[in-house]
Amino acid sequence: MRDLTNISLLPYNTFGIDVKAKRFIEYTSLDELRDVLKAHKGEQILHIGQGSNLLFTKDFDGIILHSGMARARFLDDETVEAQNGLRLDDLIAQLTDMGYSGMEKLSLIPGEVGASAVQNVGAYGVEAKDVIIRVNTIDTQTLEDRVFTNEECRFGYRDSAFKHELKGRYIVTSVVYHVTPGEAAKTREEIIQTRMAKLPTVGEVGSAGSFFMNPFVPEQQADELLKQYPEMPHFPSPQGVKIPAAWLIEQCGLKGQTLGGAQVWQKQPLVIVNATGNAKPEDIINLAKLVSDSVFERFNIRINPEVNYI
Numbered sequence: 001m002r003d004l005t006n007i008s009l010l011p012y013n014t015f016g017i018d019v020k021a022k023r024f025i026e027y028t029s030l031d032e033l034r035d036v037l038k039a040h041k042g043e044q045i046l047h048i049g050q051g052s053n054l055l056f057t058k059d060f061d062g063i064i065l066h067s068g069m070a071r072a073r074f075l076d077d078e079t080v081e082a083q084n085g086l087r088l089d090d091l092i093a094q095l096t097d098m099g100y101s102g103m104e105k106l107s108l109i110p111g112e113v114g115a116s117a118v119q120n121v122g123a124y125g126v127e128a129k130d131v132i133i134r135v136n137t138i139d140t141q142t143l144e145d146r147v148f149t150n151e152e153c154r155f156g157y158r159d160s161a162f163k164h165e166l167k168g169r170y171i172v173t174s175v176v177y178h179v180t181p182g183e184a185a186k187t188r189e190e191i192i193q194t195r196m197a198k199l200p201t202v203g204e205v206g207s208a209g210s211f212f213m214n215p216f217v218p219e220q221q222a223d224e225l226l227k228q229y230p231e232m233p234h235f236p237s238p239q240g241v242k243i244p245a246a247w248l249i250e251q252c253g254l255k256g257q258t259l260g261g262a263q264v265w266q267k268q269p270l271v272i273v274n275a276t277g278n279a280k281p282e283d284i285i286n287l288a289k290l291v292s293d294s295v296f297e298r299f300n301i302r303i304n305p306e307v308n309y310i
């Protein structure tokens, strides 16, 4: 177990925000995790993964918990259980090498297995929910194990019950995924190339990936917008008509827009980057507000952050 006090969170968030945490604890077993939870009951605790979807807005006056558990094992021919601290892309790389498919379209998404279930990560038409069978957790209050079936996780677009009514109550300890024997190496390679061309590379340019979620609007509103903007990309769905937030932002002329050290990424305007490497949280917060307000003023559509403000 690693137990550090008053540490910089710079290595623990991909945005590259240099704030401090009062304490940082990394456990390496479920027993250690239970001991930590027991010893610090009632204290402010935040469990993080790779910190690739977080925006630390100030110093964190509590305990940051991180998992050092990073193993995966097959439960049967088509079922793999991965521990929360394993990088999702490492898992996909291992599965691809072993001749398994199902998760290759999620290649190169930063972050760890635990958060893949919390966030219901997705890319290229596949979401974590399509391959998650169940999610194993520990209840932070009773310290008991609880298993959530796929249905009980109430997955939605970049969403799950762990972001709402269950937030902070359960720590995801491992995720059980369904995979099938099959060749995935070519698709994985193509996806890696496409993503590298379009998205900032973690470790080189600070970001949290897509800053905003794509909005869904009622059919009538989409029809009216289409009269004005016939070229507007739009995707009807049961939730309403999905409109790419990147298109809305680009129409507002905000590609490349800077504010302090923050910038709307030129190659993909859905992404806000720490362009100078020393952006302050307020730079990112204010730029995100500028983007969201501009889109609202022009299209009467509110785009909401995908990133978790801490």
Ligand SMILES: Cc1cc2nc3c(=O)[nH]c(=O)nc-3n(C[C@H](O)[C@H](O)[C@H](O)COP(=O)(O)OP(=O)(O)OC[C@H]3O[C@@H](n4cnc5c(N)ncnc54)[C@H](O)[C@@H]3O)c2cc1C
Residues within 6 Å of the ligand: 014, 046, 047, 048, 049, 050, 051, 052, 053, 054, 084, 109, 110, 111, 112, 113, 114, 115, 116, 118, 119, 120, 121, 122, 123, 158, 162, 170, 171, 172, 173, 199, 200, 201, 202, 207, 208, 209, 210, 308
């Ligand atoms: C360059 C880049 C590209 C990206 N591309 C995509 C993409 O294509 N698709 C996509 O969906 N996302 C994408 N993301 C966002 C990000 O990768 C995902 O949201 C990812 O799931 C975050 O994982 P993490 O381990 O970094 O979690 P963190 O950012 O550390 O945490 C995210 C949330 O999960 C909670 N959490 C973390 N671990 C646990 C746990 N074990 N138990 C309970 N709660 C937990 C945290 O408290 C927090 O609320 C991208 C990010 C970057 C930087």
